[in-house]
Amino acid sequence: MKPLPTLTFSQYLAGGKQKQAFLKTLRETSKEVGFFYLDDHGLDTSIQKNTFELMHSFFALPAEEKLSIEMKHSPHFRGYSKVGSELTLGEQDKREQFDFMREEPTPYVHGKSPIWLKMRGSNQWPAGLPRMKQQLLAFQDKMTELSVLLLKAFAESLDQNPNVFDAGLSELPHQHTKLIRYPKQPHGSNQGVGAHKDSGFLTLLIQDEMSGLEVETDEGWLAVPPKPGTLIVNIGELLELASDGYLKATVHRVVSPQSDKDRYSCAFFLWPKLDTNVPLLSLPEHLKKQAHGPDSDPNNPLFYQVGENILKGRLRSHPDVAELHYTVHIN
């Protein structure tokens, strides 16, 4: 099987012929695989290194400290999830996680508020790592800047105005970052995270030196081994929806390390603002012919209203938060 392609982001920024070449490869890759390595992306190696150091310190905290900020305490779906608390395809994922999003004051929610408004609010931070809040929020903003630029490149690759997604992105797009540890499972279950698609616009992933990520292709599962200095970019369901299925949200999974080392990764998901709708791009005729409509799964209906769409996914992934803080069921 051919390995995932590597795209060089500085080509896009250089303009001219280099930019045109970048856009062509981006369009082809996104239609075929929906996943690629991104090189020369401008994200400082020191910021990546510091994030991973912090992640190691966080997961090494005593269990009771991590559990004191468990996600079930947060109506905003922020905080710590222990191994086994998340299910994919009805099976427990073997990973522990720390989720954070935009840090916001908790809005006043009343009977007439949209049901997704409760997702907004503050993060939970561990008392034992006081530097975590500032450092991770700065990191999240950097990931946001890069993914907003990338989204402009996606727009241009489809002959759209680069600002076509601005209504959902300018000022404060919805941000979501996950720090993840996959404990080694030399003899145990190997579902690090089960097969799934990401649900936002775009995902940027940084992985450490341990393999495990796999992408579904027509020829079977393709391993995506770490490639130093690169990020992995993949398309989420909302970008597939916006492009009427031209851009592809691809199924992927993580196989637990069957060795003597844990695997760490960090995923950043870019979403449009909660109070917006997913824009429907008007593709030029030559691209429209190849857009086959977004995948439709009766078990996972997609909504054009962004807040509803996000809430649907969060309620499913975190039934304990749903039970404790929400009375709605979106389906």
Ligand SMILES: O=C(O)CCC(=O)C(=O)O
């Ligand atoms: O950890 C990884 O490599 C991928 C994680 C992932 O796919 C996800 O959290 O959506």
Ligand SMILES: [Fe+2]
């Ligand atoms: Fe994913």
